[in-house]
Amino acid sequence: MIDALKDYPVITEISVAWGEMDALNHVNNAVYLRYFETARLEYFSRFSMMEDIPKTKKGPVLGEVTCKYIRPVTYPDTLLIGSRVTNIGEDRFDMEYLAYSKAQGAVTTKGTAKTVMFDFANQCKTTLPSHIREAMEAIEAK
Template identity: 55%
Template sequence: MDELLNDFPITTEIEVAWGEMDALQHVNNAVYFRYFETARLDYFKQINLLVNLKESHIGPVLGHTECRYKLPVTYPDTLLIGSRVSDLQDDRFTMEYQIVSQKLGKVVTVGSATCVMFDFKNHTKALIPEQISQAIINTEET
């Protein structure tokens, strides 16, 4: 199963909870965006993106996100979520996610999100700090 996530430098493991199931007995479609959020935050920890947020007032906001459901996930299961940055620009970056079900041994969901850097003090877009851009580049090269 590791080969399904070879192209993703960060992997997040999540246990499917019984309460995430819907009336059709599979994980509710909205839950996948929480899975993506958890994976995104793991990536942010890796690159120290939120470390100086209180001082700099600059951080990421979600500009766009999408999800493609390939196979239903049911309880019990453990999911592995690969995350990577596929596009890096001056003021934004796009992340891609791939979710693999350990029970099925297959990719069950793919998604993406565009994060725009925002200056929360001045309420304007901001540039990605150089150390963050370099941390993304270094993470993607490993």
């Protein structure tokens, strides 16, 4: 286990694609938000977060994201993206991400996301279902 990722219960491996680089010959800043999205969905795949949406019409929406760029990443490389939930509220939860470059052997990027549970049918926020809260708590307890 890579020491920098030891506190992240879900690790997602992402290969950097040539087309993700920009004119300055490194991965474009906006691409990291897609990397974090992929990691978030990998985290959600550990329980029924996304599968519930068609029947409940309730699901997570991003309220805020941050991204701190520490080192540039270039093709070819493979990133390990750690994801974890750091805070769970009545109707929201916060996540943190850490990107580790296999080629550089170093942390390259950190990010956060504030996510709100949303009722798509009524267009308003809603409470976080207890089974989702319990699933997140179980993942974080490992």
